[in-house]
Amino acid sequence: xxxxxxxxxxxxxxxxxxxxxxxxxxxxxxxxxxxxxxxxxxxxxxxxxxxxxxxxxxxxxxxxxxxxxxxxxxxxxxxxxxxxxxxxxxxxxxxxxxxxxxxxxxxxxxxxxxxxxxxxxxxxxxxxxxxxxxxxxxxxxxxxxxxxxxxxxxxxxxxxxxxxxxxxxxxxxxxxxxxxxxxxxxxxxxxxxxxxxxxxxxxxxxxxxxxxxxxxxxxxxxxxxxxxxxxxxxxxxxxxxxxxxxxxxxxxxxxxxxxxxxxxxxxxxxxxxxxxxxxxxxxxxxxxxxxxxxxxxxxxxxxxxxxxxxxxxxxxxxxxxxxxxxxxxxxxxxxxxxxx
Amino acid sequence: xxxxxxxxxxxxxxxxxxxxxxxxxxxxxxxxxxxxxxxxxxxxxxxxxxxxxxxxxxxxxxxxxxxxxxxxxxxxxxxxxxxxxxxxxxxxxxxxxxxxxxxxxxxxxxxxxxxxxxxxxxxxxxxxxxxxxx
Numbered sequence: 001x002x003x004x005x006x007x008x009x010x011x012x013x014x015x016x017x018x019x020x021x022x023x024x025x026x027x028x029x030x031x032x033x034x035x036x037x038x039x040x041x042x043x044x045x046x047x048x049x050x051x052x053x054x055x056x057x058x059x060x061x062x063x064x065x066x067x068x069x070x071x072x073x074x075x076x077x078x079x080x081x082x083x084x085x086x087x088x089x090x091x092x093x094x095x096x097x098x099x100x101x102x103x104x105x106x107x108x109x110x111x112x113x114x115x116x117x118x119x120x121x122x123x124x125x126x127x128x129x130x131x132x133x134x135x136x137x138x139x140x141x142x143x144x145x146x147x148x149x150x151x152x153x154x155x156x157x158x159x160x161x162x163x164x165x166x167x168x169x170x171x172x173x174x175x176x177x178x179x180x181x182x183x184x185x186x187x188x189x190x191x192x193x194x195x196x197x198x199x200x201x202x203x204x205x206x207x208x209x210x211x212x213x214x215x216x217x218x219x220x221x222x223x224x225x226x227x228x229x230x231x232x233x234x235x236x237x238x239x240x241x242x243x244x245x246x247x248x249x250x251x252x253x254x255x256x257x258x259x260x261x262x263x264x265x266x267x268x269x270x271x272x273x274x275x276x277x278x279x280x281x282x283x284x285x286x287x288x289x290x291x292x293x294x295x296x297x298x299x300x301x302x303x304x305x306x307x308x309x310x311x312x313x314x315x316x317x318x319x320x321x322x323x324x325x326x327x328x329x330x331x332x333x334x335x336x337x338x339x340x
Numbered sequence: 341x342x343x344x345x346x347x348x349x350x351x352x353x354x355x356x357x358x359x360x361x362x363x364x365x366x367x368x369x370x371x372x373x374x375x376x377x378x379x380x381x382x383x384x385x386x387x388x389x390x391x392x393x394x395x396x397x398x399x400x401x402x403x404x405x406x407x408x409x410x411x412x413x414x415x416x417x418x419x420x421x422x423x424x425x426x427x428x429x430x431x432x433x434x435x436x437x438x439x440x441x442x443x444x445x446x447x448x449x450x451x452x453x454x455x456x457x458x459x460x461x462x463x464x465x466x467x468x469x470x471x472x473x474x
Contacts, residue, residue, distance in 0.1 A: 058460075076463065255420035256466075259453045262423070298458045303363050304451065 005124060006102045009144055010088035012175040013045045013057055021047045021055035023139055023177035023300075028091070028098055030107060030122060032151045032169040033192050033332040037162060038066040038313045039155060040334065041107055041120070043091055043098045045082070057082060059093040062253070062295065063109055063116050065157055066313045069250035070293035072157065073114035104149055105171065118155030122169050125150050126201055126226045134207060134217060137182025145172040147201035147223040148192060168192045170203070170334075180307045181299025183210045187239075187272070189335035191285060191316040198329050199225045202285060202318060204274055206239055212339060215239070220276045222283060222322060230322045232276035232283070243270030249294040249310070257296035260306060267339050268292050268310050276320075283320035287333045290314045310337040342472030345378075345411060346385035348465055350395040355461040356452075357392070363455035368393060370451040374444045377403035381410045387448075405437035405445040411472050418466060424449075 013026050027044035042062040050056040056079040064072030075094075083092040089100040095110030104123040109116060126148040133140045151169040155162045170190035178184070184207060191202040206218035218239060220232040245268040252258040274285040292312040299305035316333035320326075356364040371389040377400035378385055386400035387393065400406075413432035416422045427433040435442050456462045 076460070078460075252420050254457065256418045256453060257457060258420035259417060259424060260450050260457075298454065303366055303458075304454050306454075 004128060005104065005146070006089060006100055008128060008130065009100050009173050011084050011091055011100075012088075014084050014088060016175065017047055017055070017057060020177070023047065023179055024057075024175075025141075025178065026175040027173070028105075029172045029174070030105070030120070030169060031171075031190055031334045032120070032122075032164060032167055033194075033334070034151075034162065034164060034167045035194060036067070038332070038334055039162075040064045040072075040311055041109065043093060043096065043107075045091075050079075059091075061093055061096045061109070061111065063111060063114075063118075063155075063157075064251070064253070064293050064295075064311060065155065065162070066250075066291065066293075067160070069291055070311070070313075071251055072253065072293070073111050073116055074253040074295065075111050075114065107153075109155065115158050116156070118153060120151060120153040120155070120164065122149040122151050122171065124148075124171075126223045127228065129221060129228065131205075133176075135184075136176065136178040136186075136207065137184040137210075139176060139178025139182065141174055141176030141178060143172055143174040145203055145221075146170070147190070147203050147221065150196070166196055168196055168201075170201075179300040180297045181301035181305055184208070184216075184338075185210050185212050186338045187335060189272070189287060189333055191287065191318060191331055191333045193329045193331040198331070200229075200318065200327050200329065202283075202316075204285070204335075210339075220274055220283065220285070222327075224322070224325070230276075230278065230281045230283070232278050232281075236276050236278040238275045240273040240275075241269040241271075242273065244268070245270050245289050245292070245312075247291065250291050252294040252296060254296065257294075257306060261294065261296060261308065266292070266310075268312055268337060272335065281320070281322045283318065283322065283327065285316055285318045287316045287335055288314045289335065307338065310339075312337060343468055344383055344385075344397075345380040345414070345469070345472070346383060346395055346397055348469055349385070349387070352456065352462060352465050353393040353395065353452075355465070356455045356459055359459040359461060360455050363451070363458055364393070367448060367451040367455055370444070370448040372444060374404045374441055374448070375400050375402065376445050376448070377406045379406070379408045380414070403437075404441035405435065407445070408434035408436075411469065415470060418469075 024047040032039040097108040099106040107120040109118040130144040149169040189204040201223040289312040295309040
């Protein structure tokens with residue numbers, strides 16, 4: 001790849017928070033697919049009031065992995081442990097570091113309190129795409145995604161060490177001003193083939209109101225090798241959420257939030273069907289969730305509510321035709337569901 | 341020597357008052373006139389409201405609800421190893437009182453957790469809780 005990433009995927013917070021800190025959020029999100037194993041890493045910055053009442057950027061690092069079930073950690077750091085390089089390409093949070101390189105990302109994870117360490121080199125093998133100023137409740141969010149990267153490196157969680165060598169990965173970077181707990185929900189999905197040789201990569205997004213009664217935006221992006229093959233806008237996409245996954249979350253992070261969230265009920269569907277048709281191109285994707293982790297955040301709208309992001313892994317079957325080429329593969333999916 | 345749980349709770353509610361005053365007020369409202377007596381591994385203290393949340397060492401005198409538990413059971417709950425209903429059913433958390441008072445104590449617990457997860461000081465206090473005897 002070229003230096004597109006270094007030019008477009010730089011850290012926004014130092015520029016945007018100085019102008020208007022209220023409600024600002026930014027996060028770098030990575031999903032790595034290895035056969036039988038998934039990894040999710042998230043570096044985030046949130047503008048919050050300090051103890052003295054002045055705004056500060058609170059950094060958090062989330063690492064969760066799925067082997068037989070999801071497990072992992074979320075750690076909140078003091079703003080004094082945050083450093084952003086002058087070129088806006090390196091975010092250091094305690095011993096953790098995310099570096100935007102011309103051809104991808106280097107992620108160093110060091111959460112000794114949770115016995116989680118790792119080093120990941122994520123090399124872009126597809127062109128990034130940006131979506132600007134999407135409404136989320138009363139705010140807006142912009143995001144950039146890289147549908148497919150090559151992942152190399154290692155991760156150790158407790159006694160388990162996982163080696164990555166040429167595995168497939170997904171990345172998105174989000175920034176904007178909005179309030180957790182506002183009138184919005186979303187479903188965000190990455191689907192990648194099991195093997196690196198299959199050329200197709202899919203990214204799905206649906207934005208709704210908090211009760212999921214109104215779809216505000218949805219799109220399906222399909223990449224072939226490193227280029228966009230088809231972009232299906234809202235009117236070209238139909239999405240169905242069928243049934244309910246009959247199992248409790250594998251884990252809740254941060255763990256104390258289980259006290260307020262309770263335990264058993266799930267609003268993760270049994271399957272998600274996405275049908276997209278446009279100008280002779282047709283894609284059907286069916287994602288079947290297997291298990292999920294709950295990432296909980298305090299609502300910024302209601303002091304007695306929480307916002308839950310369900311990180312769901314599963315298998316995805318994709319069929320269709322784009323530009324006369326057939327798509328037919330069974331791959332891995334990770335979908336994030338935020339249901340208000 | 342490990343810091344007493346009553347001391348940690350006293351420091352915790354003090355931080356909530358400073359760091360998240362609106363959430364702190366919701367805890368006060370949830371508790372109302374109820375006095376909760378807590379027994380953690382034999383350490384006895386009471387939580388009462390009014391104008392401020394107060395944690396007093398020793399028995400409560402007249403308590404509307406009484407909670408009996410252990411430091412280990414509290415950590416299991418905070419680490420999400422067990423759910424609250426599971427802990428009550430297993431007997432690692434015991435609750436006594438009238439239904440109204442038990443429900444009020446439960447609402448207060450939820451309000452306290454909602455406040456604590458919004459306050460930056462609380463992870464440090466959780467670590468202090470871990471340094472005690474299991």
